[in-house]
Amino acid sequence: MEPSDVDAPLSVLLVHVWYWPHIGGGNQHVEHIARQLVARGHKATVWCADIPEHDEKQFVRDGVKVIRLPPKRVLGGIDPVVSIKNLDMNFDIVHLHDTLPVLIRRSLKRARNKKIPVVTTFHNDYIKTSLSGKILKRIRWALQGRRTLQASDARIALTPYYANHLKNRGVSKRIDVLPNGFEPVAEDASRPSSLPADSEDIPLLVFVGRLSEQKGLDVLMDAWDLLCQQGEPKARLAIAGSGELNEWLEQRIASSAYPDSIAKLGRVEDAEKRWLFEQAKGVLIPSRFEGLPTVLLEAMHAGAPAVMADVNDLGRLVTEPNAGLSVSPGDSQDLLKAINRLLEADDAQIKTWSENGHEASKPYLWSNVVDDLLNVYRRVRT
Incomplete structure (x- = not known):
């Protein structure tokens, strides 16, 4: 050439x-x-x-x-x-x-x-x-x-x-x-219509991804059950996506001690995903294995603190820039600890995680x- x-x-x-x-x-x-x-x-x-x-x-x-x-x-x-x-x-x-x-x-x-x-x-x-x-x-x-x-x-x-x-x-x-x-969502944020009306009144934790064991959906639900054992959750878990565990998830929600604390949204449009990330106190990614999940980059860019399973060394993407928390893959107890830390974090800590995540996402x-x-x-x- x-x-x-x-x-x-x-x-x-x-x-x-x-x-x-x-x-x-x-x-x-x-x-x-x-x-x-x-x-x-x-x-x-x-x-x-x-x-x-x-x-x-x-x-x-x-x-x-x-x-x-x-x-x-x-x-x-x-x-x-x-x-x-x-x-x-x-x-x-x-x-x-x-x-x-x-x-x-x-x-x-x-x-x-x-x-x-x-x-x-x-x-x-x-x-x-x-x-x-x-x-x-x-x-x-x-x-x-x-x-x-x-x-x-x-x-x-x-x-x-x-x-x-x-x-x-x-x-x-x-x-x-x-x-x-990743590309930031260009559309204006739009609140998912399937989300309960009172969701803005309490902290929102979000899972976006395929409903599968690979994405750690069972780990997430086990951790949420552990949270429910502490009493009624002072947060709502919004689960967006579709996949092979769709019916299983419906059964898990129905059997939860506090089923109203979980909102199953199904597949969401990009504008709705943007709204979820922008409103979330934390985005939960408990995957068992991943390459480099786009949802992590999108969430960080939108300013959502991220909880990332440390699979294939991905945990460092949130811990090194102080943009969130890392948990052991497959460990519902560890995920519960991270959820509690998110819910207990004050506005200053959330702001730090949010701003650091936004900056750390730009090279991607x-x-x-x-x-x-x-x-x-x-x-x-x-």
Whole structure:
């Protein structure tokens, strides 16, 4: 690449199994990158599996060309088998998001054959508890995951923890650390209509995320039950999101000693999420594992003190800037202590956490993250 080409527009292919309208952190990550690239005058194309099935298989959304690939079958319920042999691959950069899926590995092979530079982002690890699951995970990593990263021209981890994790698992080449980013909600804050009318009169604690064990919903409910054992809570817990534990959550709320202290909101719009963060005395994130949760960054930027489970070293993101509290993952007693500290904190402490969190979130704005990503793209093209 000639020096005069440094700022030339790029044609970038982003590959991820999931994309809009699928809801999830990974596909939102890809969508934000694509939109930022287009805003800078670059071309962005996304390849993804057609899950859930969408009427249009090819369309343009926010300036991003999207190609949805119907799967022949889905391995293990999570890995769609798709064909890319009839797709044009005339790109300057191929950016893979994940290491294991069929779509990722086939895209890598095509790009290598065409000598197109490949960048791969490792988003997070996954947990297997059974012996057979652990063995299969090791085999897939050795035969697929590590090979994908080693064969790429650049490798990206979202946090220093994951960079070290990859090195310890045999990735010997350079790993760049580029965090997950976020965009502040542009819409004016809007109070969720499903929230009880008296919620402004008492402290509000908020959980926003998928209703799942991964996100620690059971840990949260166990901690809230412990709080209820101390007497009627002088706070309301608002739970926003949907997921596989939806019915389970309804049953847990019904069996609570103080069911009126919990508000199940379902999925909320961005404007409603902004309202929750701005009004919350604390945002609770008791996840069992994460890459870098967008909800943490959004909450900090909105000025909400955060309680973050110290999984994969994420606790330091709130403790180092004094923006909230860190708790042990899976520990409902520890989460209860943090909830009590939030509720007992005076206005000065809340103000300190709020202001520090807002400042600490700024480097994670998508505009800053994509500036660094473009430097990686240009480096692998030289």
